[in-house]
């Protein structure tokens with residue numbers, strides 16, 4: 252882990268801590284929506300050390316692979332192992348999977364698990380892939396148009412470029428958050444973001460759906 256990426260994770264954790272702290276001053280419960288993948292690990296560790304009343308914090312994911320929680324591909328496993336630790340061990344984590352064998356069968360049940368949370372989310376932290384996807388809004392997904400347009404909470408997604416089926420919050424539900432943050436690292440992702448900022452076809456680079464939120468960008472080489 253480079254020093255720059257570690258500093259970025261610590262600065263991001265401080266910003267998220269302040270946002271949750273501020274919202275907890277005037278609401279009983281707050282909701283934090285995090286992303287999976289590999290980038291958030293140092294951020295999760297830094298945030299887990301922050302002194303919040305974590306028992307009043309709900310945590311869920313922007314998206315999930317429809318895999319068993321023991322799988323190394325599970326975003327929920329990542330959150331449990333790196334965020335729900337230390338001071339944050341008492342946070343209430345709501346995963347985006349259930350016992351159904353497919354996301355299409357399980358999407359309504361998962362929606363019931365998350366619909367009563369303290370929406371709008373205090374903070375949504377998005378990641379981004381090298382193809383410009385964010386959450387599980389993929390450029391090659393047949394469900395992209397639906398996920399960008401629907402006012403439903405969640406969409407089941409099948410994406411040719413991805414080995415597993417997925418479930419994702421809709422763009423609309425993510426848009427409704429109070430604060431939006433993009434957490435990315437590396438020159439390749441900086442180039443993808445630059446391309447996204449210089450064009451407007453959201454189907455080509457779905458991260459564009461969040462460039463007007465406003466979006467705070469946390470990037471390090």
Ligand SMILES: O=C1O[C@H](COP(=O)(O)O)[C@@H](O)[C@H](O)[C@H]1O
Nearest residue numbers: 286287288289290378379380386
């Ligand atoms: O598949 C996913 O990828 C993105 C980006 O992940 P990273 O490994 O490049 O950091 C992530 O934001 C998303 O939650 C995840 O499901």
